[in-house]
Amino acid sequence: MAWRYALTIDPVVSDDTRDDFADTFTVIDPAAPALSVGELSTQRGDGIFESIGVIDGHPQEVSAHLERLAHSARLCDLPAPHTGQWRQAVEVAAANCELGEYVIKLILSRGVEHCPAPTAWVTAAPAADFAESRTRGIRVVTLDRGFDSAAAARAPWLLLGAKTLSYAVNMAAIREAKRRGADDALFISSDGIVLEAPTASVILRIDGTYITPAPTGQILHGTTQLSAFEWLRSRGLATEYREVPASDLLKTDAAWLVSSIRLAAPITAIDAVPLANDVEFTAALNAYLLSPRD
Structure with missing residues (x-):
C-alpha cells in the first residue's frame, strides 16, 4: 500500500474544553521509518485500530468508527481516545486524500515497552480496487474459529469484540480459504x-429478511453492516439481529460480506455450494455505501 499521508498524535489530552487539537499532531513522512524498535504494536500486536473509507475526500461513518475505537480501548485497557482530537485528525488526513477511494487508518498502541505513554498515529492511502468483488462476488468457506459461542462472556481476555492489531489469525484464515479454492472465510463457532469473516461482517437473506449475527461480544459490530441495515429499513425491508446456526446457511438465498473498504461483496458460494448473486440489489446497496455518510 502506497501511503500518501501520515501524522502522529499525542493521545494524552487532559483539557476537555478545547476544540482545536492541531498542536497535538505531527505530520511525518509516510515513507520514512517512524516507530521505535520497542514499540509494542509491532512486537506484540498490542494495540487497536480502525479503517475508515474515504470517498472523494469524504470520510465515511466517522462517528461509528470512533465509537468502536473507544469500545476497543475499553476492552484492551488503553486510554480512552479523545473523540474531538481523533475526529480532527481524520479531517486533516481526509483533506490530503484525492478524488476516488482512500482508506484512513487510526492506530492506538500501548506504546514503547517500559514507557508509560501510548503511541498513536493516522495514515491515509489509496484503497485497493474491489470493483470485481463488488460485482462478480466472492466464494467463501466456513472455518471453525476454535471457540464456542459463549467464549467472549466466559473469557473476556480473549478480546473477541475488540478490533486489535493482532490480525495474524485473521490473515491465516484467509490464506486457508484460498488453499481451499475460495476467496475468503466465514468463521463458525465450535x-x-x-x-463473521476475518475482515468483514456477514449479512444473510433468509425468507426476505436480512439477518446478521447478533453483536454479543463474540464478534465486531460492523460499521458498514450498521449502515446497510439503515438503508434496508429505509426501503421497507426487514432486518434482524439474532444467533444464526450454521444450518441456516443452507436456507440462505443471498448473502454478502460487508466492510468499510470492500463495501458489499456478494457471496456466490459457501463451501462450494452455489449461491445466487442478486446483481441489481447489490449494485443499489453499493451505490448507497459509496454515497457520503457521516
Missing part, C-alpha cells in the same frame, strides 16, 4: 454458530 458449537455451530455463524460469526
